[in-house]
Amino acid sequence: MANQTAGNIKLGAFVLSGLFVLILAFYLIGKNHNLFGSDFNIRVRFSNLNGLTVGNNVQFSGIQSGTVKKINMINDTTIEVTLSIDNKFTSYIHKNAVASIGTEGLMGNKIVNIVPSNLPSAQVTEDDLLIAQKKISTDEMLQTLSKTNNNVAVISEALKGTVLKVNGSTFMALLNDKNVSGNLLASLQNLNKASANAIKITNGIDDLIVGIKNGKGAAGVLLRDTIAAGNLQAAISSIRKASDNADSLTWQLNNLARTVNGHLNSGNGSLPMILKDSAFAKDLRATMYNLRQGTDGFNKNMEALKHNFLFRGYFKSQEKAQRKQQAVQSQ
Amino acid sequence: MAFTKNIKAFLNDTGDIAGFAGQFFSTGIKPRFEVLELLNQCYIIGYKSLPLIGLTGFIMGLVLTMQLRPSLVAYGVESQLPVMVGIAIVREIGPVITALIFAGKIASSIGAELGSMKVTEQIDAMEVSGTNPFKYLVATRTVATTLMLPVLTVLGDAIALFGAYIGVNIRSATSFYLFFIQVFRSLSFGDVLPAFFKTFFFGFAVGIVGCYKGYTSSKGTRGVGSSANSAVVLSSVVIFFIDLLAVQLTDLLGLN
Numbered sequence A: 001m002a003n004q005t006a007g008n009i010k011l012g013a014f015v016l017s018g019l020f021v022l023i024l025a026f027y028l029i030g031k032n033h034n035l036f037g038s039d040f041n042i043r044v045r046f047s048n049l050n051g052l053t054v055g056n057n058v059q060f061s062g063i064q065s066g067t068v069k070k071i072n073m074i075n076d077t078t079i080e081v082t083l084s085i086d087n088k089f090t091s092y093i094h095k096n097a098v099a100s101i102g103t104e105g106l107m108g109n110k111i112v113n114i115v116p117s118n119l120p121s122a123q124v125t126e127d128d129l130l131i132a133q134k135k136i137s138t139d140e141m142l143q144t145l146s147k148t149n150n151n152v153a154v155i156s157e158a159l160k161g162t163v164l165k166v167n168g169s170t171f172m173a174l175l176n177d178k179n180v181s182g183n184l185l186a187s188l189q190n191l192n193k194a195s196a197n198a199i200k201i202t203n204g205i206d207d208l209i210v211g212i213k214n215g216k217g218a219a220g221v222l223l224r225d226t227i228a229a230g231n232l233q234a235a236i237s238s239i240r241k242a243s244d245n246a247d248s249l250t251w252q253l254n255n256l257a258r259t260v261n262g263h264l265n266s267g268n269g270s271l272p273m274i275l276k277d278s279a280f281a282k283d284l285r286a287t288m289y290n291l292r293q294g295t296d297g298f299n300k301n302m303e304a305l306k307h308n309f310l311f312r313g314y315f316k317s318q319e320k321a322q323r324k325q326q327a328v329q330s331q
Numbered sequence B: 001m002a003f004t005k006n007i008k009a010f011l012n013d014t015g016d017i018a019g020f021a022g023q024f025f026s027t028g029i030k031p032r033f034e035v036l037e038l039l040n041q042c043y044i045i046g047y048k049s050l051p052l053i054g055l056t057g058f059i060m061g062l063v064l065t066m067q068l069r070p071s072l073v074a075y076g077v078e079s080q081l082p083v084m085v086g087i088a089i090v091r092e093i094g095p096v097i098t099a100l101i102f103a104g105k106i107a108s109s110i111g112a113e114l115g116s117m118k119v120t121e122q123i124d125a126m127e128v129s130g131t132n133p134f135k136y137l138v139a140t141r142t143v144a145t146t147l148m149l150p151v152l153t154v155l156g157d158a159i160a161l162f163g164a165y166i167g168v169n170i171r172s173a174t175s176f177y178l179f180f181i182q183v184f185r186s187l188s189f190g191d192v193l194p195a196f197f198k199t200f201f202f203g204f205a206v207g208i209v210g211c212y213k214g215y216t217s218s219k220g221t222r223g224v225g226s227s228a229n230s231a232v233v234l235s236s237v238v239i240f241f242i243d244l245l246a247v248q249l250t251d252l253l254g255l256n
Helices: A002-032 A138-168 A170-176 A178-213 A217-224 A226-266 A270-276 A278-306 A309-330 B002-028 B035-045 B047-075 B078-119 B122-128 B133-171 B176-186 B189-215 B220-252
Strands: A039-046 A057-060 A063-075 A078-086 A098-103 A110-115 A128-132
Touching (some): A002 B047, A002 B133, A078 A110, A170 A178, A217 A226, A278 A309, B002 B189, B047 B133, B078 B122, B078 B133, B078 B189, B122 B133, B133 B189
Parallel strands (some): A057 A110
Antiparallel strands (some): A039 A078, A057 A063, A063 A078, A098 A110
16 A cells, blocks of 8 residues: 555656646747737738748847737738737837848748837837838849849959950060069169259258248348348339339320320421421432532542642641651551 | 458458457446556556656757757758757657657557466456456556656656757757757747647557557467567557658648
8 A cells, every 4th residue: 555655656746747847848838929928919011021920939129029920911012910029028119110021040930020210209009000121032132143243244354354455465564574673673773862862952952941041141131131121122112213213204205206296297397397398308418419519629629738839848747747656656 | 362361460450459449438438447557557657667768868869969960060050959959859759759669668568468467367357356357457558558658758858858958068068048948939839739649649559559469469478479569569650650640630730
């Protein structure tokens, strides 16, 4: 009898432990599927569920918060998904939260991700409709990738042609030429020297500028000496006065020229008569002719006077005195 | 000719087992019940099988994990190892392996026990003494196997999952809590309930086949050994057939 009782106790413990494990498993699975505890429903409308089924998990900001409760086809492009969310998430989910269909891991089950928005909004209530975000499907990604691949193929083909052209060009020959490198080296050395000279020149200019700043040299005096600047200002003022006088003179000359020109054009006075009267010119020419004739006659009379005995002695004494003066100069 | 004879023998056996099962339902589960004998059989069949089932379950979980690991590593989804092992153990391997081990231990013992009682005419003596041998021997053992195998399977699954946890931790490090969460997050009632319910049928098959083979034993002590052997073989085959039917049924019901 004692053995029977001990056996029964062991059997009872055995069965109870089995039941405990079974109930624990059921509880844990039920908890994961929100079977225990209160929950509320929210709805989301998608155009494509990408394989989402009833019972799939719902995550709010990456936390397991509920399951997909019901899927209802509204029309050919709209499918309404009812989500059963644990009540403790009610205070965190707002009406402007965005729902999207994602995947657990790389190849796992489909899930609904609810992501909160940054903008303020009221808390979600029973049967609210959340905004759905369209998820880019793998097919769409592959289509885009296919286009990109085609573009890459075209670009690589063009690049290949360009590279071949560059490879056969004189530019590459230039790059491969060893002499060029030597010349380039020499040029660089020269450039180095030139830059060293440039530094010297710069230093010289620097010194010069320092000198000018200190008032050394003409430029220094000009730029820095205040007395010289005053003198220069006075000189410039004098030049300006002289310029003004010259201007006045020019103006007067201009008036004179204008007056003369007016007189010339009007023909009044003696000068226009000289310049413009043709009869007067003829008379003047005849007068000049008579004057030349008279001068010739006078020369002849003077020559005759030299040979006259009355004046011959005077002219001979003049010649002797002249010869004496030349002899003294030659000695 | 021999083939036809075999077919006939097979059909005859099948018909006899069906009749035996019918007798169980018609007379075995009607009052008055042999409760004390049932509890005794539950203790022997259930409790005393636990160490064997626990050991095999532990090794099964450990080995399965270590065998699955390289494939998952090759796919870069090593983190899914608890999920894979959990689903495999709970849905299929746990119930079937437990039932097979159970068949190996219990069906043979029932077959040998009832067979030896049959050939030594103890069953006839029992009948003469006014005790219904079918109720006392067959009904109690069949009910005990039917009730105990589900309990053993649940405990065996738990031990196998612990073995899987050890297996995961041999090469990498996972906390027990994370392992536990990962396994149960991937499981649904559609995984657990069909697997649990089919173990009742496995248990019933083991009990009824073992009892039938022992109860119909003949040809002396040689027949006892034959009964024990054929009880194991037949109950194992029946377990696989029931498993096949169960998977079809769960598929039809949309639980897969």
